[in-house]
Amino acid sequence: MVENRPLLTFFQHTILIFGVLLVVFPVYIAFVASTHEGRALTSGMLPLLPGNRMIENYNTILFGGMRQAGGVPVALMLFNSMVMALSIAVGKIAISLISAFAVVYFRFPFRMLAFWIIFITLMLPVEVRILPTFEVVANLGMLNSYAGLSIPLIASATATFLFRQFFLTVPDELTEAARIDGATPFQFFKDILLPLSRTNIAAIFVIMFIYGWNQYLWPLLITTDPSFTTIVMGIQRMVTVAEGQPQWHLAMATATLALLPPVLVVIVMQRLFVKGLVETEK
Amino acid sequence: MADIAIKNVTKSYGSTKVIHGVSIDIRDGELIVIVGPSGCGKSTLLRMVAGLEEITGGEVSIGGRVVNRLEPKDRDIAMVFQNYALYPHMSVYDNMAYGLKISGMPKADIETRVAKAAKMLELSELLQRKPRQLSGGQRQRVAMGRAIVRDPAAFLFDEPLSNLDAKLRVQMRLEIRQLQRELGTTSLYVTHDQVEAMTLADRLVVMNAGVAEQIATPLEVYHHPASIFVASFIGSPAMNFLRGKVADDGESIALSQGSPLRSEGVHLSTHAGREVTIGMRPEHLAIVPDTQADLRLVVRIVETLGADTLAHGHLVGASGDRAGFVVDGVGSTIAVRLPGNAAIREGETLPLRVADGSLHLFDPEGGKRLVDL
Numbered sequence: 001m002v003e004n005r006p007l008l009t010f011f012q013h014t015i016l017i018f019g020v021l022l023v024v025f026p027v028y029i030a031f032v033a034s035t036h037e038g039r040a041l042t043s044g045m046l047p048l049l050p051g052n053r054m055i056e057n058y059n060t061i062l063f064g065g066m067r068q069a070g071g072v073p074v075a076l077m078l079f080n081s082m083v084m085a086l087s088i089a090v091g092k093i094a095i096s097l098i099s100a101f102a103v104v105y106f107r108f109p110f111r112m113l114a115f116w117i118i119f120i121t122l123m124l125p126v127e128v129r130i131l132p133t134f135e136v137v138a139n140l141g142m143l144n145s146y147a148g149l150s151i152p153l154i155a156s157a158t159a160t161f162l163f164r165q166f167f168l169t170v171p172d173e174l175t176e177a178a179r180i181d182g183a184t185p186f187q188f189f190k191d192i193l194l195p196l197s198r199t200n201i202a203a204i205f206v207i208m209f210i211y212g213w214n215q216y217l218w219p220l221l222i223t224t225d226p227s228f229t230t231i232v233m234g235i236q237r238m239v240t241v242a243e244g245q246p247q248w249h250l251a252m253a254t255a256t257l258a259l260l261p262p263v264l265v266v267i268v269m270q271r272l273f274v275k276g277l278v279e280t281e282k
Numbered sequence: 283m284a285d286i287a288i289k290n291v292t293k294s295y296g297s298t299k300v301i302h303g304v305s306i307d308i309r310d311g312e313l314i315v316i317v318g319p320s321g322c323g324k325s326t327l328l329r330m331v332a333g334l335e336e337i338t339g340g341e342v343s344i345g346g347r348v349v350n351r352l353e354p355k356d357r358d359i360a361m362v363f364q365n366y367a368l369y370p371h372m373s374v375y376d377n378m379a380y381g382l383k384i385s386g387m388p389k390a391d392i393e394t395r396v397a398k399a400a401k402m403l404e405l406s407e408l409l410q411r412k413p414r415q416l417s418g419g420q421r422q423r424v425a426m427g428r429a430i431v432r433d434p435a436a437f438l439f440d441e442p443l444s445n446l447d448a449k450l451r452v453q454m455r456l457e458i459r460q461l462q463r464e465l466g467t468t469s470l471y472v473t474h475d476q477v478e479a480m481t482l483a484d485r486l487v488v489m490n491a492g493v494a495e496q497i498a499t500p501l502e503v504y505h506h507p508a509s510i511f512v513a514s515f516i517g518s519p520a521m522n523f524l525r526g527k528v529a530d531d532g533e534s535i536a537l538s539q540g541s542p543l544r545s546e547g548v549h550l551s552t553h554a555g556r557e558v559t560i561g562m563r564p565e566h567l568a569i570v571p572d573t574q575a576d577l578r579l580v581v582r583i584v585e586t587l588g589a590d591t592l593a594h595g596h597l598v599g600a601s602g603d604r605a606g607f608v609v610d611g612v613g614s615t616i617a618v619r620l621p622g623n624a625a626i627r628e629g630e631t632l633p634l635r636v637a638d639g640s641l642h643l644f645d646p647e648g649g650k651r652l653v654d655l
Contacts, residue, residue, distance in 0.1 A: 173367035176334050181381035181428075182355035191380070195371040 027259070034058070034253035041248045057253045074254050077231040080149075081213055082261060084230060087150035088212030089205050096159035096204070097197070101189055103160075104167040105175070115164070122157040126218055134221055144225040153218060159204050166200050167193065202272035210262045231258045284345030284358070284435035284468055285310045286331065291340035293326055293492075300326055301492040303340065311466045313459075317479035318489035319515070324472045325440055327489070331470060332438050333357050345435050360429035364441040366421045368413040368428075374400075375409040378427045392431075399430040402461070419450045426458070430465065437462070439471040443478060455481060476516050480504070488512045506642075510610075510649035513561050513642060519592060519617040522567075525608035525646070526560045528553045535560065535643070535655075539606025541599060543576055544641060544655060553643075553652055559610050561642035564592065564619040567634045575633030578602075579616055584626050591620045598631065610646070 029048075033041055036051035061074040102108075103115045126133070133152050142148030170193065178188045194201075219230045229237075235258060238251040286308040293301040301323045308314050316324040329335040331342055333354035342349055349357045360381075368377050375396055382392045400406045403423040413421055422442060429437055442458070443451045459482055462469050473479055479486055480500045488496045488503060488511070496508035507513035513521045525538040532554035534545035543560065550556075567577070578598050585592040594615045597607045609616065618634060620626065641655040 171365065171367065173363045173365055174369065176332075176354075177361070177363065177367040177369075177428075178380075179334070180332065180354045180359070180361050181432075182384045183380075187384060192369055192371075198371075 030252045031256050033249055034256050036249055038245070038247050038249045042245055053249070057249055058257070061250050061253050062257070072226045072229050072234070074231065074234060074257060076227065077229050077234045077254075078257060078261070080146075080228055081231040081258075083146050084149045084215065084219065085209050085212035085261070087146065088153050088215075089208040091150060091154035092156040092159050092208045093201055093204055095154060096156050096163050097194075097201075099160050100163035100167055101193065104164055105185065105188075118157050118160050120157075121155065122161070126153060126215075130217065130221065137222060143222050144228055146228075148222050149219055149228065149230075150212070153212065153215065156208070159208065162204060163197065163200065166197060170196060199272055202269045206266055206269045209265050213258075213262050285312075286345075286436055286468060286470065287341075287343045288327070288331065289341040289343075291327065291330060291342060292338050293323070293330060293335065294338045299492065301330075301338075304487075304489070304492075304494045305340075306487055306494065306497060308468055308470065310468055312484045313462050313469045313471060313482060314485050314487060315471045315473060315479045315483035316487045316489055317473055317476060317515070320474055322489045323492040324474075324489050328438055328440055328470060328472045331436075332359055332361050358435040359438055360432050360434040360436075361438040361440065362422075362425045362429055362442045364444050366413070366425045366445075368421060368424055370413055373410050373412060374405060374416070374424050374427075377413065377424055378431050381428065381432050395431045395433075396427075399427045402430070402464075403427050418446050419454060422446065422454060423457075426461070430461075435468065437467050437469040439469065439473075441473055442471075443473070443475070451475075451478075458482065476518065480516070486516075488515060490515070506651070506654055507561075508651050510559060510561070510644045513644070517563055519564050519619070521561045521563050521642070522616045523610035523644075524560045524562075524597075524616075525610055526558050528556045528558060528643075530555045535641075537597075537606075538608045539599060544636070547638075548655060550643075550653065556652075557646055558652060559644040559646045559649070561644060562636050562640060564617040566637040566640035567618045568637065569620065569624070569632055570635040572633040574635055576636050577616075577634045579618060579632045579634055581626055581628050581630050581632060582615065584628055587622070589622045591622055591624045591626060593618045593620060593626050593632065595632075602631070 029046065032047060032050050034057055035054040036047055037053055040047055040051065063073050063075060099118065103111060103118075137143065137148050137152055140148075142151070174192060175188065178192055183191065214232060215230070216232045216236065219228070220233055223229065223233075231254065235251060235254050238254060239246045239248075286306075288304060288306040288308075290303045290305050291301060292299065292303050304323075304327060306314065316327060318324045326335055330337050331344075333349065333352060337350050344357055344359065354361075369380065372380065378396045378399060379392050382395065387395075396409070397406070400409055403426060405420070405423055405427060408416065408420060408424075413424065416424065422445075425442070439458070443454050446454060455478055458471075471482060473482075483500050485498060486496070486500050486503050487494050488508075490511045496503055496512045498506075498508075503512060503516055507516065507521075510523065514523070526535055526543060527538060528535055528548075528550050532549065532551035534542060534548050535550075535558070536542045537560070538557075578600065579593065579595045580598055581593045582595040583593075585594070594617050596604060596615055597609075598604050599606070618632070626632070639655065643652040643655065644650065645652055
């Protein structure tokens with residue numbers, strides 16, 4: 001719709017700008033807070049302009065480590081979170097692709113039953129099955145390990161379901177052409193389905209990476225060793241101190257750092273989304 | 283290079299039988315077209331030959347080798363699909379080369395073969411393009427190229443031209459014909475388009491409701507249709523059908539209304555006294571002086587096509603009454619194809635005569651051909 005109505009344009013922009021401010025302002029305040037001394041924030045007046053302690057603050061948390069957060073430097077927390085989020089995202093995609101492939105392209109006994117069982121697990125998020133899962137992970141000796149952090153969260157009905165839906169839209173003729181060309185099921189999967197699923201994989205990667213990055217309850221339960229602390233746990237520990245004031249400037253610096261990887265993932269993957277939208281191939 | 287033998291093949295989905303025993307012998311290098319209305323089982327039959335559908339009963343052999351239990355890739359066939367089924371993420375070159383790569387052919391050989399096929403199909407300039415950057419006709423050529431490079435024993439075409447516009451379809455039809463002649467590869471071609479069927483086929487298989495009603499050359503099918511279905515399916519406008527009766531002595535035929543239609547050369551003692559369906563093609567009716575007329579047609583609608591003029595209407599007796607004529611089959615009117623310069627007005631009564639040798643008699647029960655006169 002191409003219209004030129006100045007008043008409407010003005011009105012639309014006002015609403016949009018207001019919306020952006022609503023989202024961006026708290027983030028900006030967090031960033032500003034992370035560049036001041038601790039005292040500046042507890043005095044009752046929030047500064048609106050960045051201070052001069054940015055490098056110092058970030059240096060402290062990244063490499064120094066804080067007592068309240070278990071004395072672990074934030075750099076290690078970021079690394080832990082990164083390992084966990086990446087393993088969860090990659091693991092979920094790998095498993096879901098394979099199971100969706102099996103459910104859509106093979107006829108085997110109890111195929112639909114298998115699908116429905118996977119589907120029903122959608123109704124059982126980690127929190128619901130957390131005790132039995134903890135028991136299993138503990139018995140397997142995976143407490144305080146990256147495997148324990150990621151493997152129990154890898155099984156994903158959501159991604160399986162999304163890939164299944166996508167595979168169902170791939171024309172049957174493509175499968176048949178590949179069969180006539182002599183492709184084995186694995187070759188069909190590797191040479192045709194995977195490249196076609198590229199944009200879907202990117203989308204699911206973003207969702208699952210953020211899901212993994214934001215995990216709080218599960219890592220809290222299964223890690224007792226501070227060297228496995230994730231960034232989300234770290235922030236929480238920084239702001240809930242038993243005595244005295246929380247060190248808000250350091251907590252805000254940590255929060256700002258915790259924001260960066262998901263934002264980067266979205267920005268990088270967004271290029272693939274757009275590409276997927278422009279190329280209407282299927 | 284191989285012949286294909288389809289022996290008494292049947293197909294059922296559960297208890298529903300969709301193909302009731304079809305047998306076709308395809309000679310080496312022949313182009314057989316299977317034609318029929320949608321849902322007649324023609325595509326299913328083709329897919330059974332390709333190995334994409336299981337064969338419920340009967341036997342398919344390619345080059346003397348029974349292939350019932352073989353995977354498509356082991357049948358030495360290549361298939362061209364209606365929607366092309368090109369791999370969207372691969373270039374034209376990769377699309378054509380994919381099957382060869384999988385078979386483990388050396389890279390140099392693949393390049394030679396693809397280049398040769400591309401040249402034949404005028405695709406040499408387009409090898410690096412993706413399918414989405416091609417027009418419909420070019421995509422269909424790539425699909426054919428993918429079939430050609432594999433140098434299979436047989437080509438299977440599943441309505442390959444249905445997605446193209448009318449002009450391109452005519453052009454591609456000629457190209458397919460020419461290509462098939464050059465390569466001499468045995469081909470099975472499925473279509474619902476009778477013009478495509480007539481022009482392409484060495485022999486036609488006309489299918490209806492899971493049964494091959496007639497297997498013959500296009501002209502044989504046109505001049506001696508084996509059943510009312512074949513007669514009405516091939517030819518446009520469709521053949522006219524009237525109810526009639528063979529005289530008790532078997533020496534003449536009359537329309538159901540009573541007016542005599544033909545006596546010279548009629549010796550039908552075996553069918554004496556029988557009710558028949560009489561078929562006559564619109565192009566075999568001509569305007570004659572009233573005294574020689576077999577039929578009188580009151581024109582309702584005139585279609586001028588340039589080269590031809592089509593007149594549609596209903597029959598009347600010599601006195602102008604409509605009673606008693608029973609029109610059988612497609613549409614309830616009679617169509618006549620006249621030369622383009624015929625000046626026909628709507629409402630006019632045309633005295634018509636059926637050309638000699640172009641009357642078809644069918645059994646009204648079951649629709650099988652009795653005799654052509």
